[in-house]
Amino acid sequence: MTDLAQKARTLLDLHAAPEILTLANVWDVVSAQVVADVPGVRALATASHSIASTFGYKDGENIPLDLHLDMVRRITQAVDLPVSMDLEAGYGNPGDTARRAIEAGxxxxxLEDQMKPLDEAVAAVRAVLDAGRAAGIDFVLNARTDALVRAAPDAPRQPLLDEVIRRCQAFLEAGAPVVFVPRLVAREEIEQVVAALGPQKLTLISVPGASLPASELQALGVARVSTGPFTQRVALTALQDAAQELVAGGVLPADTRALN
Structure with a gap:
């Protein structure tokens, strides 16, 4: 088994385990190295929003794919852990984008569905999985539905949850090992989705001030929780706060660590 195939198998096993997989998303080499050095970290995930912001682009496939993949390649080469990439919606060709991502390590x-017709979204899922098989690995696709992201703020919740479940079940049936539902934060709604999909199938994003702790999500049967752009925002908040303190006549925090 190749090193890449072994990392893919490790990442897949981490999603299937009863213990929740907690991923603090990274956006460059130093953030990846800092997170990888944290005891208990078993895998890494990149954040497309954060990588785009690093280069001055807005989120949503505005960063050129070559530049995006170059940063991801630098990350995979800098750490020994399995790395998952935010493919966004596949840059117009999900299968080829996945193939290139695999080549980057x-x-x-x-993979976002962007609420495209379900048959198109399922075809994109299959294309990514086919790219993994062609490369000889069990690519761990986290198939995302944007049903809640794109919903109107006042939209009735139950029809939205029904659509979340319909799409997630279709992605699982197409072979995706796990599915991702951003903006799903309420306990009772998480319970409903897990009941429909089964345990260790759902992944969520941890939203500051809104999400349940990872330990509680684990008890609910959630497979994975990640942080998306929020870890970069934590870092940038600390940077801006330190700059503000310094400009106001103060000093940098005394507990600053030499992490680079």
Missing amino acids: VVGGN
Whole structure:
């Protein structure tokens, strides 16, 4: 078994385990190295929003794919852990984008459905999985539905949850090992989705001030929780706060660590 295939198998096993997989998303080499050095970290995931912001682009496939993949390649080469990439919606060709990501050292990835017709979204899922098989790895696709992201704020919740479940079940039936539902934070709604999909199938994003703790999500049967752009925002908040303190006549925090 190749090293890449072994990393893919490891990442897949981490999603299937009863213990929740907690991923603090990274966006460059130093953030990846800092997170990888944390005891208990078993895998990494990149954040497309954060990588785009690093280069001055807005989220949503505005960063050129070559530039995006170059940063991801630098990350995979800098760490020994399995790395999952945010593929966004596949840049117009999900299968080829997944193939190129695998060549960059990636063994898993998120793929947005952008609420495209379900048959198109399922075809994209299959294309990514086919790219993994062609490369000889069990690519760990985290198939994302944007049913809640794109919903109107006042939209009735139950029809939205029904659509979430319909799409997630279709992605699982197409072969995706896990499915991702951003903006799903309420306990009772998480319970409903897990009941429909089964345990260790659902992945969520941890939203500051809104999400349940990872330990509680684990008890609910959630497979994985990640942080998306929020870890970069944590870092940038600390940077801006330190700059503000310094400009106001103060000093940098005394507990600053030499992490680079």
